[in-house]
Amino acid sequence: MKPRKRAGEEPPAAVAAAMKKADVVIVPVSYSITHTHAVKDAAAAGARIIVMTDFTPEVMMHGGIEADFDQIKPTCIAVAKALEDANEIHVTSPGGTDLTFKTGGRRGNALYCVVEKGQFSTIPTIEANTTPIEGTAEGVIVCDASIPYLGIGLVDEPVICKVEKGFITDIQGGRAAEILKKDLASHGDKNSYNIAELGIGLNPKCRMCGIMLEDEGVLGTCHIGIGTSLTLGGVTKAPCHYDLIMWHPTIVADGKVIFDKDKPLV
Template sequence: MKEALMMQGARTIMDNCVSLKAGETVLIVTDMVQEKIAKVLACAAVERGAEVVVSVMKPRKRAGEEPPKLIAESMKHADVVLIPVSYSVTHTFAVKEAAEHGARLLVLTDFTEDMLISGGIEADFRALKPICKSVADAFAKSSRVRVTTPGGTDLTLDITGRRGNALYCVVEPGEFSTIPTVEANSSPVEGSANGRIVADASIPYLGIGVLDEPVVAEVREGFITKISGGRQAEMLKRDLASHNDHNCYNIAELGVGLNPQCRLCGIMLEDEGVIPTAHIGIGTSITLGGTVKAPTHYDLLMWNPKIEVDGKVIIDGGKVCL
């Protein structure tokens, strides 16, 4: 019977997020862990007269790993691609190329059944669109960014010529978004980031989740050079080192959460939308406007950010100053 409650969120996705029309082709890319979420989405799509295909793969081994080539090729030919998976495939060539072919993509990484019922999914995404776009536009028009927090973050970035990405869970042809996070983000120029990141909210990957104590990362010329902290910092350090790829330490993204319905719970797409948080993404940046492809993409979340662009404050804690 829980599926009846989950259908509420699935209908929101079909009607509000992807504006599904009868006769359109929907490809649902899932894995063997998330099939129940995929089933509910498929039911909602069939209910609206769509042609639905469900592709099930083995769970990826890590965030950022490409899906099988057969699935990646299919994604290019769908009107709508929905991706409920255990490990994120957001920052992959498969998603980038499907968007370039005109698909409307929505990513549901590590979704739980409850996330289709309550929390961030209950937000009025279209009402949040102008707020999200205003922050993204401010990024796009700016050059120098400084991020500070009461916890100790002090990071400067150059975003000259980089686009601002507005992810508000509503997609047009050629666009992708995550859900239920609402966020504006940008990818800094490679090699430009310097300072310190103090993550004190969440690192929703690798079983780390909500942070017990801060994870501190020193940044020089675009890369993390040192990570310190307690048990959770060691988990992050070990994983990054295991890939033996310097690009895993690349400063790939600055994002700010803008969904008033999201709550911090240790699940990536819920945590990243929380107000008042910001996150620094590390690793792959190709889907955000950067040029780096790494084996991973992780986000380090922090509370109460102040974000200045070209000397003007645009985010002050939970307040958008635009």
């Protein structure tokens, strides 16, 4: 297919139909189609899906791809279960993040680069994630690591997002903040501002380098996804899905610390 114009854009109907009938789907694309109905529907039909967004030869040879996926699998599953079992999650970071949201009843997703029937995983990131219940997120997100979309990559100044009733209501910062603010406004859709995901990086081999599927897996980080949540267990479809990555978070689920700065505690 022709490259999509932006992350989160649906593939052509013929491609989506082929994905639903396939046993295995490999997705080497320049703009992510992970958060689309096409991927959700293909997984629901039983496909095993491997996502390779924005891959380069370097990513194929070094960094996160060198991890022992089978060895990390049990930890990833345990963190995902801790997220799934929680009713309320509180995320803080040394950079200033202080975000709470409800997640009772939402599934936890373990993405460890090995997929069974009906699953998808992004390579080489290893992460556990979940989706907030719409409208419940409150607080502040401070992204001080990377926004690996829109040509931003590593941030040179923290991006500070105020969150009210499940949506980003204000964005402050330098160059990266202005790019993000302009792009979100261009969609003309409130759902672009939706707090869609908490993802926890668990790959000790991933490097913070400005490439999405490396950055999001870095052990010692978490990311808050904004926009579409439907492929992860939420109900929101937006024109986009972007991740705001921060360093050394502390993540508390129902009063219990499950991740502390650079290590899982489950």
